[in-house]
Amino acid sequence: MKYTFLDFAEEVFKAEKVPLSVNDIWRIGCEKGCDKKFSNLGKTPWSTLGARLYVDIRDNENSRFQQVSNRPALFSLRELTFDSKAVLEAVEKSEIEEASKKSDFSEADLHPLLAKFVSGNRHFRCITKTINHSKSRKGQIKEEWRYPDMVGATLSFDDFRETGAFLSKLGNTMSKVFSFELKKHINGSNVRNFYFQAVSNCSWANEGYLVAIIVTDEAIDEIAKLNKTFGIGLIRLNADNIEESEILFFSRGVENLDLYAVEALGLNPDAKEFFDEIADSIQLRKVSIRSRDKILSDDEMRKFIQDKKMSVK
Numbered sequence: 611m612k613y614t615f616l617d618f619a620e621e622v623f624k625a626e627k628v629p630l631s632v633n634d635i636w637r638i639g640c641e642k643g644c645d646k647k648f649s650n651l652g653k654t655p656w657s658t659l660g661a662r663l664y665v666d667i668r669d670n671e672n673s674r675f676q677q678v679s680n681r682p683a684l685f686s687l688r689e690l691t692f693d694s695k696a697v698l699e700a701v702e703k704s705e706i707e708e709a710s711k712k713s714d715f716s717e718a719d720l721h722p723l724l725a726k727f728v729s730g731n732r733h734f735r736c737i738t739k740t741i742n743h744s745k746s747r748k749g750q751i752k753e754e755w756r757y758p759d760m761v762g763a764t765l766s767f768d769d770f771r772e773t774g775a776f777l778s779k780l781g782n783t784m785s786k787v788f789s790f791e792l793k794k795h796i797n798g799s800n801v802r803n804f805y806f807q808a809v810s811n812c813s814w815a816n817e818g819y820l821v822a823i824i825v826t827d828e829a830i831d832e833i834a835k836l837n838k839t840f841g842i843g844l845i846r847l848n849a850d851n852i853e854e855s856e857i858l859f860f861s862r863g864v865e866n867l868d869l870y871a872v873e874a875l876g877l878n879p880d881a882k883e884f885f886d887e888i889a890d891s892i893q894l895r896k897v898s899i900r901s902r903d904k905i906l907s908d909d910e911m912r913k914f915i916q917d918k919k920m921s922v923k
Contacts, residue, residue, distance in 0.1 A: 613647040615655075615662040620674060620687060629684040632660035719918055720792045721760060723847050724821055725903040726911060727855045728762055728788070736762035736788055738903045739884040757878050758811045758818075760903070762788035763888050786863075787888075789815035790845075796820070798828035805833060808842045817861035821845040825858070833859060849915055 622630070622639045630638070636656040639645060645655070652658060663685055666673045676688045721740050728734035741757050764786045789812035793804050805820060812818025818841070820833070825846050833844050841862030848854045880901070887899040906914060 612649070615659045616666060616675070618644050618647070619659065619663060619685070623675075623685075623687045623690065627690060629678045629686045631684055632656060632663065635659060635685070717759070717792050717794055720794070720821065720823060720847060721903065722906050722911070722914060723823075723849065723852055723855075724760060724790060724792065724845070726852050726905055727845070727847065728790075729905050730853065731855075731857075733857060733860075734762065734764060734788065736764040736786070737899055738762040738790075739880060739899075739901055740903055741878055741880045756811055757881065758789040758808075758815075759792045760790040761815070761881060761884060762790065763884075763899070764788075765888070765891055786816040788861075789813075789818040791818075791820050793820065793822045795824040796822045796829040796833075797826045798832070801829040801832045802836075805836050805840070805842060809840050812842055813840075816865070817843065817863045819843045819845050819857075819861055821847065823847045823849060830858060837862070852911060 618639050619635050621644055622635050622642070625642065626638060633656060636659055645651065648655075663675055663677075667675055667677055667685075674688055675685055678684050678686055721738075725738045728736050728738060738760050739762070740760050791804070791808040791812055793800075796804055808818060808820040812820075820842055821844075823846070825833075825844070830844070837843065837859040841864075843857065843861035844859040846856045846858055848856070883901045884899070887901060891899060
């Protein structure tokens with residue numbers, strides 16, 4: 611009888627007896643030499659394994675498999691039973707392992723990912739600018755609580771009737787400004803600190819977002835509650851495929867900018883340059899922003915991710 615991906619998964623589960631992600635099933639099975647039993651494998655067998663499991667669980671009421679959690683997606687055999695504590699421990703283990711895979715890159719390395727995502731995403735379609743906190747004039751408030759990591763702007767001049775500067779005209783057009791606070795890993799222990807940092811330095815914009823590459827279920831549940839009150843949204847970046855990054859919670863946008871906060875942001879040279887160029891673009895009715903972040907091509911992004919040892923298959 612032909613050896614299948616489901617046979618592969620069953621063999622791994624019977625040996626390990628714990629819930630596992632698709633990547634872990636594949637890795638452990640290969641370590642045991644189970645992959646040698648296949649007569650033919652495609653370029654991405656781990657993807658095929660995941661698809662086979664999802665379809666079998668969805669379409670086969672007598673499936674030998676079950677999905678025990680959604681984020682992250684963990685699977686097991688139906689004949690294996692787990693209490694809620696065991697499942698939570700497996701989820702936490704998977705999240706820690708996922709975080710460790712991406713431990714070689716910093717928050718600054720997330721900037722090119724976000725710049726590419728928001729430049730093409732239908733909701734944003736925006737130009738971004740990274741803010742270097744070290745250039746700011748020092749004040750009483752910690753710089754990371756005053757200035758966001760990145761700012762963005764979507765410029766549209768369809769409704770313009772007269773020229774004007776950024777502060778006085780932006781609120782009366784289809785244009786928007788965005789503020790982004792970037793983090794590597796948001797979990798239950800740091801979520802409130804990170805969220806209120808974003809509230810502090812993002813609430814001046816039309817829309818403000820907390821951005822991360824890894825967000826645990828516990829953190830998502832907490833942000834769902836905070837979003838209803840404070841309005842800061844959440845973006846989860848997908849390093850494997852930037853276009854599949856997700857806006858988990860939209861920002862509760864405001865029409866009128868906090869002009870005092872915008873003026874304070876102008877104490878940072880990066881922010882001032884960006885806002886000045888937005889004002890110039892509005893006067894010219896043409897986007898003329900030179901200080902924007904570079905948008906990497908698909909090939910450049912692939913190389914960037916590989917160089918950072920991200921988990922791109």
